[in-house]
Amino acid sequence: MSLRQPPDQRDVESLLSFGVLNLDKPPGPTSHQVADWVKRLAKEAAGAGTLDRVAHTGTLDPKVTGCLPMLLGDATRLGQLFADSVKEYVAVLELQGPAPTDFDAVVGEFEGRLLQKPPRKSAVKRQLRVREIHDLEVLERADRRALLRIRCGAGTYIRKLCHDIGLALGTGAQMGDLRRTRTGEFDDAALWTMEDFADGLAFWRGDDDETLLREILAPAERVLGTLPELTIAPSAATEVATGAPVYAPGVIDAEPASVGGTPPKVGELVACYTPNGSAVCLGELVGDPDATAGTVVELERVLV
Numbered sequence: 001m002s003l004r005q006p007p008d009q010r011d012v013e014s015l016l017s018f019g020v021l022n023l024d025k026p027p028g029p030t031s032h033q034v035a036d037w038v039k040r041l042a043k044e045a046a047g048a049g050t051l052d053r054v055a056h057t058g059t060l061d062p063k064v065t066g067c068l069p070m071l072l073g074d075a076t077r078l079g080q081l082f083a084d085s086v087k088e089y090v091a092v093l094e095l096q097g098p099a100p101t102d103f104d105a106v107v108g109e110f111e112g113r114l115l116q117k118p119p120r121k122s123a124v125k126r127q128l129r130v131r132e133i134h135d136l137e138v139l140e141r142a143d144r145r146a147l148l149r150i151r152c153g154a155g156t157y158i159r160k161l162c163h164d165i166g167l168a169l170g171t172g173a174q175m176g177d178l179r180r181t182r183t184g185e186f187d188d189a190a191l192w193t194m195e196d197f198a199d200g201l202a203f204w205r206g207d208d209d210e211t212l213l214r215e216i217l218a219p220a221e222r223v224l225g226t227l228p229e230l231t232i233a234p235s236a237a238t239e240v241a242t243g244a245p246v247y248a249p250g251v252i253d254a255e256p257a258s259v260g261g262t263p264p265k266v267g268e269l270v271a272c273y274t275p276n277g278s279a280v281c282l283g284e285l286v287g288d289p290d291a292t293a294g295t296v297v298e299l300e301r302v303l304v
Contacts, residue, residue: 092176
């Protein structure tokens, strides 16, 4: 089998089959509908077989907009990395009465760990769950409306948070507009619309101009920045592609994560790469990368 080219040397077809689109979700459609549109647009432009799978990285309600990275092709195998990723939102809090004088102080009390029960319309079992609000900031306030920035753990219900804040304020409140500004390492600094994606595909196929599409699509390796890194030999990568674990003789180097600097530790998830920077697999570190024999990584997801 042939291994992938370095991330910065891949052609458009390769980016469509192992890439990420940092999409600005529009209001109206569901996250699943948007993912289906992305797949359909790509298949129409590139032909059947080029892109057979697309997955979004965390459901947004139809009315909610913002950061919804789309995993393309084999990159869908990386969806687990978003399951526990930190999310960030900007929300409008609409009060049902005049704001009390201690408004900011009451809102600040919601930082930290709290209990939430999913709404009645949610797809999960309605039971109390612990959620983490890492940061809660009042950006603006006018009359009975406030603009909040919320950085929180996965699975936090912002609508429920706004309701609970209203109870604590004694006024009652509900969520107005909501926009996600960050999902893991992807944020709203470089979001692309469905129209941008459609234009990029049209320029590529109609005018043989890859410029916009190359700017829009990121190599899937970008998703792996928070994981410790192991570089393995191409021969070891070929064995991994057939289901073999990573053995010590195939390990060339071990490095901390490029984002956050976390070093490899036994029992943790690591990402393995070939020397050219192409991702090979995710797996659990079970042995010393400096050893001369034995298994170093047990496979969880093969990416080649």
